Amino acid sequence: MPTNPYNGQTDLGIGLGLRVPHYRHILEKKPVCDWFEIISENFMVDGGRPLEILDSILEQYRVVQHGVAMYFGNADPLNRDHLKKLKRLVKRTNTPWLSDHLCWGSVDGRCSHDLLPMPYTLSVAKHTAEKIRQARDFLEVPICVENVSSYAEFTQNEMTEWEFLNEVVERADCGILLDVNNIYVSSQNHGFDPFEYLRAVPHHRVGQIHIAGHTRLDHVILDTHDHPVPDPVWELYAAAIQNTGSTATLLEWDDKIPSFDDVHAEALKANRYLHEHTHA
């Protein structure tokens, strides 16, 4: 598989998040890596070192943009300034698709800089889907929305998270960046069966998968991206790719970041599952 309209008909393998501590290693050693995911907002600047690094990376690697500030779930409209700068970056990177989160993060112009959970209702799903359509029409690139991990649920919820995800992506006709670590974290925090979530996802819409590690505290699991991928997340990954086929997969490691080779080795473990669970 699966090239699909949601990942721009590409067939990328296993990628890594591009992070500052690895810049020098990547530019000097030019390690083999299928692709890099960048946080769009870190490069939506007018000049300086960030863009110089990005241009060097782009000379040698495929880059896919992952954003953290589009906030499709805000009650407020999309931010024009953000969208314009994002489009400028899309032209620079030629990203085959672009992802951001199914969440909200600001209201009345005040920004939390967090990925806050959505209330799961039909009217909110309609509103969110409309904004994804607006963003895609403006940016002219396929969009995948990522399920976030959450620590709280709203009393106003009328449906499950996966039902909400389905409503949104069907109405927006967009792709899914399926984060299997986030599904696991939320399943533990809210007490649902992560495999039920996986079964309900419209598999043909999955354009990309995220894997990551997390931190287990007494009463809650936090989505910290500072550990190797734990076994339960690998199990979910295996189940996910059985349905989606061999999908572009990215390891997120954002804190206490080990060497490039260590992070890459952890990501490449996904190959074992890809060979076992999908038909090449």
Add this chain to the structure above:
Amino acid sequence: MPKHSKPTATFMSTPTPSQLRTNADLRQLQRTMAAALMQPLTRKDGLATSTQVDFITPNDRMSGFERLEIYARQYWFRLLDCLYDDYPALRVLLGERRFHQLCRDYLAQHPSTSWTLRNLGSALPAFLTEIKARDVARVEWAQTLAFDEALKKPLRIDDLLGSDPSTLHLGLQPCVVLLQIDHAVDHFITAMKKADADVRGSASQAMSEAPTRASIAKAPRLKRERVHLAVHRHDNTLYFKRLAPESFAMLAALRDGLTLADAIEVALAEASPDTDWPAQIRDWFTEFSQLGWFIKSPHKS
């Protein structure tokens, strides 16, 4: 930055809707939750006990209050970390406790109004009343600007030859920031970085983590001194450059849209007659255009 009121001001007064039927309902829920997260944490980094949490479902391990508190802490710690990253010298100057309290007070009055955290500390210099601290903060904010503002196509000295100074307008690179300060902040930051590098060198691998919360270096002396400073980027590295008061005034006037002739007049208004100013001005132009500081004027040409 827009004017702000305390984020707690409208909090508590409006109940959250029990059902979300319209976008206005969603906005009301988001306002209530944002106000809860953005209100100052308690002394023990907790959520204020008076916080309304009836919109969060409890589970078998945590109350709605505890679940919301996770987000409140995340909000504050993320934003505090950002100020720690952007103002390391101010932190050294003020010491850990004063700096930490300053950041909390600042964020309570200046919540982020931008999609990027890069702008979070933009109003911190103006927020400070003590001149020493404000000077340090102004230089650190200038570093943030110089780091990633645009580098536009520079004008070469040949591009300027033959122009009429009475009509010539020139612009200044956005990644060059001019500051007149009353303390030798440039020397302070350089000394601080050196001390920091010495500490890190001796601590070897122990310092491989992000420096944000690393132990604070001992403050070097911050001398009182009138300084005309350019904070600028060259080959993607940041530099300080001290300027003569006259060349500083000329650059600032050009940046603000005056013609070259007027800028020179402003710059030399109180200058000593003993200097060969025409020769001096030629030297400045050679130097600044070699640095690539002049660009086409955004005002007119």
